[in-house]
Amino acid sequence: MTSPLQRKLKISGPTAITANRLADGVVVWLTSGGAWSMAIAEAAIATTGEEVQRLLTLAHGDENTAVGAYAARVEVTAEGRAAPANLRERIRVNGPTIAPAA
Amino acid sequence: MYVYDAFDRTFLQERVAEFRDQVARRLSGELNEEEFKPLRLMNGVYLQLHAYMLRVCIPYGTLNATQLRALARVARRYDRDYGHFTTRQNIQFNWIKLAELPDAMADLAEVGIHGIQTSGNCIRNTTTDAFAGAARDEIEDPRLYAEIIRQWSTLHPEFTYLPRKFKIAISAARHDRAATRVHDVGLRLHRRDGETGFEVMVGGGLGRTPYIGKTIRDFLPKEDLLSYLEAIVRTYNLGGRRDNIYKARIKIQVHELGAEAFAEKVEAEWRQIKDGALKLDQAALDTIADRFLTPDFEALPDDPAELATALANPAFARWHANSVVPHKVGGHAIVTLSLKPVGGPPGDCTADQMDTIADLAERYGYGEVRVAHEQNLVLPHVRQKDLPAVWRALDAIGVATPNVGLVTDIISCPGLDYCSLANTRSIPIAQKLTQRFADDARIADIGRLHVNISGCINACGHHHIGHIGILGVEKKDEEFFQISLGGKGNSKARLGELIGPAIPESEIVDAVERLVDTYLELRASPAETFIAAVERLGIEPFKERAYAPR
Amino acid sequence: MPLVKSGAVAADPFTAVADGAPLPDGPVIISADRLLAEQGTLAARNGEIGVAWPNGRDVAELQPLLGRLSLVALAFPKFRDGRAYSQARLLRERYGFKGELRATGNVLRDQLLMMARAGFDGFEVEKAADAAAFAQALESYSLFYQPTGDGRRTVAAARRAAEG
Numbered sequence: 001m002t003s004p005l006q007r008k009l010k011i012s013g014p015t016a017i018t019a020n021r022l023a024d025g026v027v028v029w030l031t032s033g034g035a036w037s038m039a040i041a042e043a044a045i046a047t048t049g050e051e052v053q054r055l056l057t058l059a060h061g062d063e064n065t066a067v068g069a070y071a072a073r074v075e076v077t078a079e080g081r082a083a084p085a086n087l088r089e090r091i092r093v094n095g096p097t098i099a100p101a102a
Numbered sequence: 103m104y105v106y107d108a109f110d111r112t113f114l115q116e117r118v119a120e121f122r123d124q125v126a127r128r129l130s131g132e133l134n135e136e137e138f139k140p141l142r143l144m145n146g147v148y149l150q151l152h153a154y155m156l157r158v159c160i161p162y163g164t165l166n167a168t169q170l171r172a173l174a175r176v177a178r179r180y181d182r183d184y185g186h187f188t189t190r191q192n193i194q195f196n197w198i199k200l201a202e203l204p205d206a207m208a209d210l211a212e213v214g215i216h217g218i219q220t221s222g223n224c225i226r227n228t229t230t231d232a233f234a235g236a237a238r239d240e241i242e243d244p245r246l247y248a249e250i251i252r253q254w255s256t257l258h259p260e261f262t263y264l265p266r267k268f269k270i271a272i273s274a275a276r277h278d279r280a281a282t283r284v285h286d287v288g289l290r291l292h293r294r295d296g297e298t299g300f301e302v303m304v305g306g307g308l309g310r311t312p313y314i315g316k317t318i319r320d321f322l323p324k325e326d327l328l329s330y331l332e333a334i335v336r337t338y339n340l341g342g343r344r345d346n347i348y349k350a351r352i353k354i355q356v357h358e359l360g361a362e363a364f365a366e367k368v369e370a371e372w373r374q375i376k377d378g379a380l381k382l383d384q385a386a387l388d389t390i391a392d393r394f395l396t397p398d399f400e401a402l403p404d405d406p407a408e409l410a411t412a413l414a415n416p417a418f419a420r421w422h423a424n425s426v427v428p429h430k431v432g433g434h435a436i437v438t439l440s441l442k443p444v445g446g447p448p449g450d451c452t453a454d455q456m457d458t459i460a461d462l463a464e465r466y467g468y469g470e471v472r473v474a475h476e477q478n479l480v481l482p483h484v485r486q487k488d489l490p491a492v493w494r495a496l497d498a499i500g501v502a503t504p505n506v507g508l509v510t511d512i513i514s515c516p517g518l519d520y521c522s523l524a525n526t527r528s529i530p531i532a533q534k535l536t537q538r539f540a541d542d543a544r545i546a547d548i549g550r551l552h553v554n555i556s557g558c559i560n561a562c563g564h565h566h567i568g569h570i571g572i573l574g575v576e577k578k579d580e581e582f583f584q585i586s587l588g589g590k591g592n593s594k595a596r597l598g599e600l601i602g603p604a605i606p607e608s609e610i611v612d613a614v615e616r617l618v619d620t621y622l623e624l625r626a627s628p629a630e631t632f633i634a635a636v637e638r639l640g641i642e643p644f645k646e647r648a649y650a651p652r
Numbered sequence: 653m654p655l656v657k658s659g660a661v662a663a664d665p666f667t668a669v670a671d672g673a674p675l676p677d678g679p680v681i682i683s684a685d686r687l688l689a690e691q692g693t694l695a696a697r698n699g700e701i702g703v704a705w706p707n708g709r710d711v712a713e714l715q716p717l718l719g720r721l722s723l724v725a726l727a728f729p730k731f732r733d734g735r736a737y738s739q740a741r742l743l744r745e746r747y748g749f750k751g752e753l754r755a756t757g758n759v760l761r762d763q764l765l766m767m768a769r770a771g772f773d774g775f776e777v778e779k780a781a782d783a784a785a786f787a788q789a790l791e792s793y794s795l796f797y798q799p800t801g802d803g804r805r806t807v808a809a810a811r812r813a814a815e816g
């Protein structure tokens with residue numbers, strides 16, 4: 001999972017825009033209304049390169065709310081909601097896979 | 103250890119105030135992210151997967167009990183009750199909020215610690231031997247020079263925007279415990295005809311293009327230390343590559359110019375400044391040396407009765423055999439605290455553990471604690487007669503696993519569980535390995551074996567210099583791991599050799615176990631260590647077995 | 653882009669002149685190439701001369717010409733590119749340049765103090781707000797660990813003084 005920041009924009013399936021909230025670093029997802037949500041299920045799902053580009057531009061324009069926005073491939077649940085599609089995004093959504101120091 | 107005076111404290115307060123203002127300007131939007139990022143990095147603040155991470159500098163790995171308690175307080179107040187010790191003798195907090203960072207830093211500044219220059223393209227904190235000031239094989243305490251370098255490099259107006267980060271390590275013992283050959287500048291202290299001086303190595307480093315440092319000077323008189331460093335860093339600042347981030351470290355400049363040509367440039371620059379303001383005369387050395395408090399050691403007989411009695415207990419004896427080494431003062435010992443419990447994340451330490459360790463340091467260890475680059479802690483000065491009591495107390499909080507230097511004393515970077523640059527996870531691999539090798543007698547039989555894990559090519563887990571090095575690579579969203587063998591980080595530093603194609607995550611633990619079993623079968627005698635066997639036999643016999651079908 | 657001199661926003665008497673364009677009267681800033689190529693004719697000129705020196709070029713080349721120069725402008729194409737700090741120190745501390753040393757390019761508030769310490773005394777600050785905060789930026793620290801040619805008080809000197 002090469003850091004998405006270093007990767008060129010290429011769309012392979014449903015995609016959502018994610019970033020970290022400026023004030024506390026919390027993982028957030030861009031909603032269709034252009035706001036940021038902590039729930040991936042509320043993320044806007046884009047399926048075309050143009051749509052992703054549009055959302056990304058919107059996200060980058062809001063760098064004072066959320067930083068480091070990038071396009072992440074997502075899976076679409078039966079309810080039509082976004083869900084993480086790879087290990088990196090699963091970890092971002094669910095937290096570390098390890099129990100921290102006991 | 104070095105005690106901050108009013109000047110150091112004023113400086114730190116000014117630094118916190120400056121950062122508070124920068125954070126406020128970022129939050130108000132006055133500074134954009136591009137402008138702010140280098141500023142926060144230079145205070146040790148990263149943005150990771152889940153949150154901001156604060157990397158706190160522990161200058162040359164030395165802490166006092168009060169400072170350790172302050173770290174525990176920060177862990178509780180601003181984080182999730184634990185911290186992670188790194189291979190650069192720092193501690194990282196994984197869950198800090200940007201808006202709270204200035205307060206966390208102000209709390210740390212009260213006890214003289216900070217995150218200054220733990221990141222960014224500047225001179226990072228100088229690392230050294232965790233046993234400094236205690237080791238028997240030491241020529242002189244390297245921390246005096248590490249502190250001199252710290253002061254010189256702190257907010258250096260010329261060297262804060264270098265092509266890339268710049269790391270200095272210094273060792274003053276016969277045995278190099280600071281991996282000086284794999285740093286941008288490595289310094290080894292020697293004594294010649296009663297004079298102290300340094301062997302200067304440049305251009306070492308791991309990461310995607312690993313190099314072993316080249317010696318450009320055999321013996322630099324100590325008074326010239328800073329002027330020589332200034333000449334090196336100036337040569338790098340002006341001539342290092344800035345066109346490609348992957349080629350921007352000094353090692354590439356040294357490699358492209360050739361070590362000799364690079365050395366000539368440095369020497370030419372140095373001749374112009376060697377007798378200038380940076381010359382370290384005795385008075386300059388003394389002002390710093392005076393601020394170092396050395397414990398008032400009372401020499402005691404070695405091997406006191408309390409120790410002899412305790413050694414009858416096999417559990418104590420096993421711990422003593424690998425966690426305790428002789429101290430330069432009679433009747434004392436250096437104790438390593440393993441932060442590698444079976445199944446635990448390597449290097450993690452809870453706030454409660456920190457508090458207890460601080461208490462123990464005060465009670466039994468002249469108030470001093472060290473951070474070792476192996477991601478363990480050290481009580482550098484313990485009376486031998488107190489060892490049984492110390493062991494019981496350490497065992498009670500889970501930091502007396504008798505695995506120091508053994509196969510489960512794994513060095514691991516945070517990997518994909520925290521790090522935004524990662525390809526794969528690394529901590530879970532370490533956890534599984536420690537579970538596979540949980541038997542104390544078995545790991546003692548296996549003997550000295552360093553396993554290092556990095557979750558990407560940046561090599562924060564120093565996998566190139568692990569006897570067994572494990573590097574995470576990603577293929578089609580699946581985690582794979584490459585194994586290298588035969589790396590070493592000491593004065594005979596060597597990079598490990600890749601044994602073949604990457605192995606899927608589900609098979610990596612078995613593969614490592616097969617490597618270890620191969621060693622046990624092929625070793626000439628139990629006295630032949632893993633690394634010695636690899637050197638004698640080459641990687642072939644290991645390679646065959648690592649990939650053998652189960 | 654406000655110019656800050658002696659701690660305050662000031663008018664810029666210098667005019668930047670493109671290569672090949674005729675030199676107007678009054679203070680000018682020309683390129684390094686032009687300076688080197690036209691040394692002879694420039695020597696005869698009355699007005700003040702400044703040069704925009706690229707950050708990839710050795711300032712030792714400038715040494716013989718410094719006596720004729722009133723200003724050297726050094727570049728920060730990105731504030732993260734710190735080569736001009738070294739160039740500035742060399743010009744001031746090694747070659748004894750006494751004229752204006754001007755920081756140009758991506759000059760931002762949080763680097764102003766470093767620049768001043770390296771020997772800059774003219775600042776083409778990118779943002780007006782940063783120019784207004786100039787004095788404050790220079791006062792962020794009251795003492796410094798390492799000596800440079802700027803004469804600011806070092807910790808070592810303060811310690812010696814305190815010890816009497």
Ligand code: SF4
Pocket residue numbers: 515516517518521522523524525556557558559560561562563
């Ligand atoms: S080696 Fe890679 S994954 Fe591990 S901490 Fe460093 S950058 Fe992150």
